[in-house]
Amino acid sequence: MSQVFDADSDANEEYLYHVVCHDCPTESVSERASDAEERVDEHRSSTGHDIEVAQLPNERSA
Known part of the structure; x- marks a missing residue:
């Protein structure tokens, strides 16, 4: 899984x-x-599926 953000x-x-x-x-x-x-962690643990998360710009904050 590729992560494009700081999870903390x-x-x-x-x-x-x-x-x-x-x-x-x-x-x-x-x-x-x-x-x-x-x-992501919960879904992957319970299903074994290929799941990921990506950081997107929030258009409403512009």
């Missing part, structure tokens, strides 16, 4: 974190990197 960073309005599974329809967006990483 606090929430800020500049970025959102997109979680997507490549093996099922699971997908979500989080405001906190740590929340997104937790979702």
Whole structure:
């Protein structure tokens, strides 16, 4: 899994974190990197699926 952010960073309005599974329809967006990483870990642990998270610019903060 490639990570493009600091999972320990606090929430800020500049970025959102997109979680997507490549093996099922699971997908979500989080405001906190740590929340997104937790979702990835939980899903991977329970399913063994190929899931990852990416940092995206928050268009609303511009």
